[in-house]
Amino acid sequence: xxxxxxxxxxxxxxxxxxxxxxxxxxxxxxxxxxxxxxxxxxxxxxxxxxxxxxxxxxxxxxxxxxxxxxxxxxxxxxxxxxxxxxxxxxxxxxxxxxxxxxxxxxxxxxxxxxxxxxxxxxxxxxxxxxxxxxxxxxxxxxxxxxxxxxxxxxxxxxxxxxxxxxxxxxxxxxxxxxxxxxxxxxxxxxxxxxxxxxxxxxxxxxxxxxxxxxxxxxxxxxxxxxxxxxxxxxxxxxxxxxxxxxxxxxxxxxxxxxxxxxxxxxxxxxxxxxxxxxxxxxxxxxxxxxxxxxxxxxxxxxxxxxxxxxxxxxxxxxxxxxxxxxxxxxxxxxxxxxxxxxxxxxxxxxxxxxxxxxxxxxxxxxxxxxxxxxxxxxxxxxxxxxxxxxxxxxxxxxxxxxxxxxxxxxxxxxxxxxxxxxxxxxxxxxxxxxxxxxxxxxxxxxxxxxxxxxxxxxxxxxxxxxxxxxxxxxxxxxxxxxxxxxxxxxxxxxxxxxxxxxxxxxxxxxxxxxxxxxxxxxxxxxxxxxxxxxxxxxxxxxxxxxxxxxxxxxxxxxxxxxxxxxxxx
Numbered sequence: 001x002x003x004x005x006x007x008x009x010x011x012x013x014x015x016x017x018x019x020x021x022x023x024x025x026x027x028x029x030x031x032x033x034x035x036x037x038x039x040x041x042x043x044x045x046x047x048x049x050x051x052x053x054x055x056x057x058x059x060x061x062x063x064x065x066x067x068x069x070x071x072x073x074x075x076x077x078x079x080x081x082x083x084x085x086x087x088x089x090x091x092x093x094x095x096x097x098x099x100x101x102x103x104x105x106x107x108x109x110x111x112x113x114x115x116x117x118x119x120x121x122x123x124x125x126x127x128x129x130x131x132x133x134x135x136x137x138x139x140x141x142x143x144x145x146x147x148x149x150x151x152x153x154x155x156x157x158x159x160x161x162x163x164x165x166x167x168x169x170x171x172x173x174x175x176x177x178x179x180x181x182x183x184x185x186x187x188x189x190x191x192x193x194x195x196x197x198x199x200x201x202x203x204x205x206x207x208x209x210x211x212x213x214x215x216x217x218x219x220x221x222x223x224x225x226x227x228x229x230x231x232x233x234x235x236x237x238x239x240x241x242x243x244x245x246x247x248x249x250x251x252x253x254x255x256x257x258x259x260x261x262x263x264x265x266x267x268x269x270x271x272x273x274x275x276x277x278x279x280x281x282x283x284x285x286x287x288x289x290x291x292x293x294x295x296x297x298x299x300x301x302x303x304x305x306x307x308x309x310x311x312x313x314x315x316x317x318x319x320x321x322x323x324x325x326x327x328x329x330x331x332x333x334x335x336x337x338x339x340x341x342x343x344x345x346x347x348x349x350x351x352x353x354x355x356x357x358x359x360x361x362x363x364x365x366x367x368x369x370x371x372x373x374x375x376x377x378x379x380x381x382x383x384x385x386x387x388x389x390x391x392x393x394x395x396x397x398x399x400x401x402x403x404x405x406x407x408x409x410x411x412x413x414x415x416x417x418x419x420x421x422x423x424x425x426x427x428x429x430x431x432x433x434x435x436x437x438x439x440x441x442x443x444x445x446x447x448x449x450x451x452x453x454x455x456x457x458x459x460x461x462x463x464x465x466x467x468x469x470x471x472x473x474x475x476x477x478x479x480x481x482x483x484x485x486x487x488x489x490x491x492x493x494x495x496x497x498x499x500x501x502x503x504x505x506x507x508x509x510x511x512x513x514x515x516x517x518x519x520x521x522x523x524x525x526x527x528x529x530x531x532x533x534x535x536x537x538x539x540x541x542x543x544x545x546x547x548x549x550x551x552x553x554x555x556x557x558x559x560x561x562x563x564x565x566x567x568x569x
Contacts, residue, residue, distance in 0.1 A: 007392050009383045014375035014445030017367045022236050023378050027406055028228040030201050033101045035228050036266045037062070046244065047271040049091055052161045056091055058269070061098075064091070068099035070190030075130060075151060079104030079198055082126045082207070086110045086119070087134040088252045088276040089262060091160040092183050096132060097253065098266075101205055101224070104198025105129075108207045108219070109254040112137055113461065113531040116144045123150060126207070126219070126413070138178055145179070152180040157276070159183055201225050207413055208256050210354040210468065219413030220256070220354050229406035230357040231264040233377040238364050239348075240318045241294070243269035248292040250275040250283050252465065256354030257322065261296050270294070278464035280304040287313070288341075294318040295345075298458075298466060302334055302347075314342035320362065321349045328370050350374050351447065355422065355433055357407040361447045372446040373439075380405040382447065383432065384440055393440075398450045401439045402432045457491050457499040461533035466498065474503050474536055477529045478522060483511040488545045488553045489536060490562065503536040504558065506545055515541055 015023055028035050040046070044059030077083060083100055085107055087093040097107045108126050110119075112134055119140065123131055132153045133141050141152065158169040205227055207219040235241045247270045251258035265272045275286050284304040287295060288311035297305075298321060319338070335346050350362035351373035360382075363374035376382050383402040384393040393399045402424075408431055411419040425431050438451040459469035471489035478487035485506045494500045505522065522539050542565070546557035 007383070007394050008441040008445075009381050009392070012376075012381065012445070013443060015378065017364075017375060017445070018237070018378040025232075025236070027225070027232055027379070028201075029225070030228070031101055031104075031198055031203075031224045032205050032227055032263060033065070033098050033197070034199070034201075035224075035231070036098065036263075039267050040269055043243065043269055046269060048266065049094075049160075050271065050273045051091055052165050054160055054162050054165075056160065061091070061095060061266075064095040065098045065102060066194055067187045067190055068095050069102040069195060070193070071187050072099055072105065072130075073103055073195035074189045074191055075186075077103065077105050077129050079200075080203070081105045081129045082108050083130045083132065084108040084110060084123055084126060084128040085132045086112055086114060086137060086254075087132060087155050088112060088136075088157075089249065089258060089274055090134070090155060090157065090276065091274070092155050093132075093134075093253065094262060094266070096155075097206065102197055103195050104200065104203060106204050106207060106221075109259065110209060111254050111467075111531065112252070113463065113467075113533065114140075115528065115531060116140050117529065118531070120144060120147055123148070141180075142178060153183060153186045154178060154180050155183055201228070204410060206259060208254065208259055208354055210256070218415055218418055221410045221413050222259075222357055222407075223410050226357055226407045226409060227259070227263050228267070229379065230260050230359065231267045233379050233405075233407065234260075234264050234359060234362075235268050237362065237377055238367070239294075239320065239362070241268050241270070245270050245293040246290065246315065247272045247294040248275060248286060248290045249273065249296070250278070250286070251296060252276070252278075255465075257296070257352070257358045260352075260358035280460075280464055282464075284308045291315045294320070296320045296322075298322045302330060306330075306333055306337060310337070310341055312342060313338060314344075316341075316343035316345045317365070319343070319345040319347055321347050322352065322359075331370065348374065351449065353433070353435060355409045356403065356405050357409070360403050360405060369442075369444070369446045372442075372448050374447065375445045376403070376447065377405070380407075381430075382441060385434075387438075395443050396440050398438055398440045401435045401437050401447070401449075403435065404430050404432045408433055455491075459499045459501075459533050460497045461531075467531075467533045469499055469501060469534065471501055473530065473534055474501055474526070477526060478503060478505055478539075481522060481525055483507050483513075483518065484522075486545050486553075488555065488558055490555065490559060501534075501536040502538045502540070502562075504540050504542050504545060504562070506543065507541060 040058045046058050047055055048058045048061045049056040100107045110122055130151045135154050135156045158166045201224040204221045205224045206222050209219055247265050249272045253259045253262055273290050280301050281304050293315050331347050346365050348363035350359050352358040352360045360380055361374040361376050381404045384399040385402055386399045422434050423431055439449045441447045455471055457469045458466050460466050471491055474489040475487045478484055485508045487505045489501045489503045491499050491501050526535050546554040
């Protein structure tokens, strides 16, 4: 008898790849701190982190969490308060996040590339009680020191390095002078006794930033429940996540994917090898040097792995990828290289959003289909909705992908309008996030991306980290310049940076000044207002920007206009 197929969200064919026990398992109902304590309290001598040769046990991690929690409390941080952290995934940064969670405060995790203006804005908008910054960003912090009205703590890249590496690092990198607390100074403020421990697992735990479809910065509020639900799903979805596994972690926690994978690792008792140098060649070298069991990467690193001399990757059994832009040929090239190097892993492509604490779908070594982004996680559901009339579509029909998941964010911070624009609640009280991506799902439960509704592109910055490029943000920034009449940003593919933007500007009729002078002012505005990865490759003043009959920018017509201008140049 054949199955009576209806819609993916009702039939959920992907559940056949999971056991009945795990499908019906209860999600954790505790704080993030309580979750990692319950999972590791009997294994305190196990390795939690390796950091440039130093080994930190779970017992050592909890000692630092307790000291930091006491220090935060001594500085007046209380449940519900927000502390901004601008850092990479150093051991001290990780301890601070869990220490804030211990007392019920919220870690506001911001990009290390924030401009001075953006630093002040986020401290003000979140009413942060303290500000923690990596020493690599010290020059920017120093330039705004007179406007910082909260205690500032500098986290050192070398703080947890072995003494010989710490010495070498400090000889190589001359420390800039500052008047702030070091992390050790901060810890000394704590009391010998621990402060009260928070127990509300429904409370906000972290804020992580994305810019949404318009490019305007939005803080994504994740609760203890949403972060724990994500770790629980990924830890039990058949990826081979197990205690003591070696995990090469090169993703900073200010990215949703990084926060997600760090909490997964710590709550699973994994031995994480922390690598904070984002250069892709360096990361490829570390992959072959560390020879991990588990590695998380994306399309931006693949070429560097493919071009690396073959080595022994036999221990690698889990390679989790992300991004639907991986061509099938390149995926096969990578899998061939993995086999040649002895790995049992394949490139397991997946899909996720910062709003859902990263992964919504994932492939596995034994559940994989070329060209797909895998199957939904076992507590996650999917609908395919027609953008034209809102109908729920059936299998193999292309529409906007909606997901419901226990890892869905609580809201955008202080932005109910933006929250309502992407989350809807059905008649059964289930919350669904509208991804803005077009796709479909087949009868076997595999999801495929077929295009984008939103204008969002991956781009690689000079620091080697892949960020999201929002052309709308460039347009908004240049449209705010008094003499600009209209700005339109186009994005093109680039072999080194994945995608780069070009900005085209028309000026108001009464504008005075030479073209070169105006372009200098526009460039200065971009450099002052936007992070480096958002800087357009070219800013060009043109006579007109094509518009549609409804008054919107006609990007396709603009592309043709630019091509014609370049041919005639």
